[in-house]
Amino acid sequence: MKQIIKLLIILLSVIFTLACSNDTIQIKGGIDQVSVQSTYNFSYNGQEIEIIYFFEEMLNYTKLKSENPTLDNEDTFTKAVLMPFQDKSSIDYYNLEDFLKPTNKLNQLEENTNELLENAKKISRWIEEAIVESIEILPGGDTTFYVFPIIPDDWFAIMNMKGVSGASFFGNKVILMLDPSFEEEMLKYAVAHEYNHTVHMSHNGTQGISTILDRIITEGKADNFAKTLYPAMTVPWTVQLSENEETAILEKLNKIHDSTNYEDYDDFLYDNSTIAIPMWADYKIGYKITESFINKNPNTPIPEWTKMDAKELVKKSDYSNLLE
Structure with missing residues (x-):
């Protein structure tokens, strides 16, 4: 999407x-x-x-x-x-x-x-x-x-x-x-x-939306924000990833997270014939990473993490190894 x-x-x-x-x-x-x-x-x-x-x-x-x-x-x-x-x-x-x-x-x-x-x-x-x-x-x-x-x-x-x-x-x-x-x-x-x-x-x-990682975390922030206000709302792009799906997404994202090439983003989302990358992979992993940050940093105000740089947010989540 x-x-x-x-x-x-x-x-x-x-x-x-x-x-x-x-x-x-x-x-x-x-x-x-x-x-x-x-x-x-x-x-x-x-x-x-x-x-x-x-x-x-x-x-x-x-x-x-x-x-x-x-x-x-x-x-x-x-x-x-x-x-x-x-x-x-x-x-x-x-x-x-x-x-x-x-x-x-x-x-x-x-x-x-x-x-x-x-x-x-x-x-x-x-x-x-x-x-x-x-x-x-x-x-x-x-x-x-x-x-x-x-x-x-x-x-x-x-x-x-x-x-x-x-x-x-x-x-x-x-x-x-x-x-x-x-x-x-x-x-x-x-x-x-x-x-x-x-x-x-x-x-x-x-x-704030220049790299693939920026765009993914931007979506994760938006869905976590909306979920804060409407916790009962279930949308398919925040559904839990399987272990295999998450591993496949993170492996691919680790290689291209700094890319500013839209073709790389399209490949990440749509050229998934050989790897287990599901629909809405960007939204799902962005939601998971941002949720992890919020859980690890519960005292960080919403305005602060909304405006936070994507890499800083990832480093303070359980997914810091994504940037290694």
């Missing part, structure tokens, strides 16, 4: 200010009649949080293609969805082909988007609750969430990631992709995960 890097925190005695004037949802029946306030803003502990929905843009895309089947699918998607997104986010949509792409399942996408639209107030509330809980234990900066429906073709995210996918970008920007099948706890877990990424990336910059 490749992602661009994915989320939240501090004291209880601070002012919580909620700006809910953009909270109104109106559905008037029919795709061309749907009207929704597309942004939701609130602040907590001095952090400004903005949630921007792109449900209307997706519905505009499905409407244009349904009414004009001869239109080029990719071009229509770019003009209806990607360009408005770039205008609001300053994120270059050319880097988003793994997340935002057109589909031929237009009716299903329209149905899914309308269902998400009907639940936008609930989605905003759950994201807000996750952010507030995160800020209580990990202060960060002003953060923007961009929320899209998952396209129906993305069965992997729908089936294996419980209908929630996310990615974090520099500048405290997060993309969330949702299928109507998602559940509250999974959304909150994903929000916390991505928020931890934004704090880590804001503090460490590109150097």
Whole structure:
């Protein structure tokens, strides 16, 4: 699972200010009649949080293609969805082909988007609750969430990631992709995960995700953080490794942990025909190493280990021999 890097925190005695004037949802029946306030803003502990929905843009895309089947699918998607997104986010949509792409399942996408639209107030509330809980234990900066429906073709995210996918970008920007099948706890877990990424990336910059080890530990930090807030949440990328799997992963990682070559990272994850490296190997070993550090250093505050250099964290875990 490749992602661009994915989320939240501090004291209880601070002012919580909620700006809910953009909270109104109106559905008037029919795709061309749907009207929704597309942004939701609130602040907590001095952090400004903005949630921007792109449900209307997706519905505009499905409407244009349904009414004009001869239109080029990719071009229509770019003009209806990607360009408005770039205008609001300053994120270059050319880097988003793994997340935002057109589909031929237009009716299903329209149905899914309308269902998400009907639940936008609930989605905003759950994201807000996750952010507030995160800020209580990990202060960060002003953060923007961009929320899209998952396209129906993305069965992997729908089936294996419980209908929630996310990615974090520099500048405290997060993309969330949702299928109507998602559940509250999974959304909150994903929000916390991505928020931890934004704090880590804001503090460490590109150097914090430059090597294979950096990226692996970054994911381990995010999942341990999310698990701290939502301990009952079980996700497949933190499932316990077998002894053989862990040995195979560590042997390969020992040789390439300093590499900054994305091809080495891909080989580590996907060229596993002769070794017992499982799916989500990077997430699983990153989670295990970070968990080991936390257990060995229980007095280290969450903000400190979130911002800690990957090698320093590994050296203070039970996996220090990985660097030898």
